[in-house]
Amino acid sequence: MTGTVHPSWAVYDLGRLAGNLAEVQRRVGPGQNIFAAIKGNAYGHGALPVARALERGGVTALMTGSYEEASLLRANGVCLPVVMFAGALPEGIGELTAAGLIPTIVDMAGAMAAAAKADDTPVQIYVKADMGLGRLGVVMDEIEGFLRALSTMPGLRVAGLYTHLPFGDQAGCEWARIRFAAFDDLLVRLERAGLLPPVTQAGASSSVAAGLTDQANAVCVGHLLFGLSPFAGEPVGDLSAFRPVLCEVGTQLVQVTEHRQGHDLAIAGAFGIREGKRIGVAPMGAANGLQRPIPGSTPCAIIKGQRVPVIAVSLEHLTLDLDDVGDAQVGDEALLLGGQGAEAISLEELAGWSGLPCLDTVMALSQRLDARYRGGACKEVML
Numbered sequence: 616m617t618g619t620v621h622p623s624w625a626v627y628d629l630g631r632l633a634g635n636l637a638e639v640q641r642r643v644g645p646g647q648n649i650f651a652a653i654k655g656n657a658y659g660h661g662a663l664p665v666a667r668a669l670e671r672g673g674v675t676a677l678m679t680g681s682y683e684e685a686s687l688l689r690a691n692g693v694c695l696p697v698v699m700f701a702g703a704l705p706e707g708i709g710e711l712t713a714a715g716l717i718p719t720i721v722d723m724a725g726a727m728a729a730a731a732k733a734d735d736t737p738v739q740i741y742v743k744a745d746m747g748l749g750r751l752g753v754v755m756d757e758i759e760g761f762l763r764a765l766s767t768m769p770g771l772r773v774a775g776l777y778t779h780l781p782f783g784d785q786a787g788c789e790w791a792r793i794r795f796a797a798f799d800d801l802l803v804r805l806e807r808a809g810l811l812p813p814v815t816q817a818g819a820s821s822s823v824a825a826g827l828t829d830q831a832n833a834v835c836v837g838h839l840l841f842g843l844s845p846f847a848g849e850p851v852g853d854l855s856a857f858r859p860v861l862c863e864v865g866t867q868l869v870q871v872t873e874h875r876q877g878h879d880l881a882i883a884g885a886f887g888i889r890e891g892k893r894i895g896v897a898p899m900g901a902a903n904g905l906q907r908p909i910p911g912s913t914p915c916a917i918i919k920g921q922r923v924p925v926i927a928v929s930l931e932h933l934t935l936d937l938d939d940v941g942d943a944q945v946g947d948e949a950l951l952l953g954g955q956g957a958e959a960i961s962l963e964e965l966a967g968w969s970g971l972p973c974l975d976t977v978m979a980l981s982q983r984l985d986a987r988y989r990g991g992a993c994k995e996v997m998l
């Protein structure tokens with residue numbers, strides 16, 4: 616995937632990650648702990664380099680669902696607490712705690728499995744509450760009783776209580792406002808009952824962006840750290856200070872050919888050729904996460920500081936129309952994202968080819984390109 620053998624890459628700017636984290640810190644204020652959600656290989660940005668940058672940036676803890684990625688962080692000396700989102704069977708909980716990871720508990724079977732692993736010191740766990748999303752967690756009405764039951768188990772220490780109330784638009788924001796208030800009420804009740812865990816968290820990217828605040832002492836953000844909007848369309852709140860961490864996707868031309876009138880570009884189906892055309896081919900296709908353009912989109916790449924139309928995306932190749940850059944030759948860079956000269960292609964524009972959300976576009980490009988990092992490279996110990 617590297618160098619001259621497969622010249623196709625993605626560049627992640629860890630300076631932007633640090634800037635986005637600083638913006639979240641500024642918005643939530645100094646009293647709040649920031650947990651970083653790094654599930655899904657850090658939203659496709661690479662769990663280890665991202666975790667290291669976030670550790671330098673001062674997050675309190677990391678949260679993920681991937682045991683493999685969490686273990687990779689541990690093997691590479693990332694010391695931050697790692698809370699595992701609920702994803703293990705009760706039988707797997709012991710393996711998480713043995714690896715120095717903090718499991719999320721959502722029922723008594725999980726709690727008993729964790730407690731069974733306690734030795735001299737109690738096992739740290741987090742409890743997840745379902746405050747209305749209808750997904751994972753202990754349902755709202757049962758949390759107090761559940762925490763009371765856990766408080767009688769000497770092998771357990773409930774280090775945190777969290778919930779998740781993401782929303783995608785203004786209407787969702789109104790829904791979340793009510794659910795946040797219910798969580799605040801719950802925290803008050805738990806404090807009175809002497810059951811309040813030290814860490815409490817409900818806020819995530821959408822609430823931080825929208826300026827929703829609560830009585831919890833932590834937020835857990837993912838999207839905003841990576842410069843991605845958590846909203847489906849129109850943002851709720853000003854996101855202009857957040858910059859996408861994925862800042863460049865590029866490849867190099869491996870062949871440039873002249874096609875005469877009458878030739879067909881088979882890959883382009885009915886496209887045909889009405890005039891002579893210069894065609895460039897680069898080794899980046901759907902297999903590398905580049906999405907096929909939807910009808911009506913006008914996908915482009917930038918070569919020598921100039922926009923050129925994409926003719927086709929095939930499984931491993933990208934075919935470009937080079938008519939407007941007559942001097943383009945093998946080895947020239949073609950950018951699908953990023954800037955060159957006066958031209959730039961944004962993440963929104965690239966995602967717009969396919970109609971996919973930016974996050975899905977970033978995730979797709981994370982699998983099979985040479986990942987390069989700006990602003991803090993690191994060596995990785997493979998497991």
Ligand SMILES: *Cc1c(COP(=O)(O)O)cnc(C)c1O
Binds near residue numbers: 652700821837838839
């Ligand atoms: C992913 C996740 C978050 C972070 O969500 P963002 O919208 O990306 O900030 C927070 N809490 C839980 C439980 C999550 O799964």
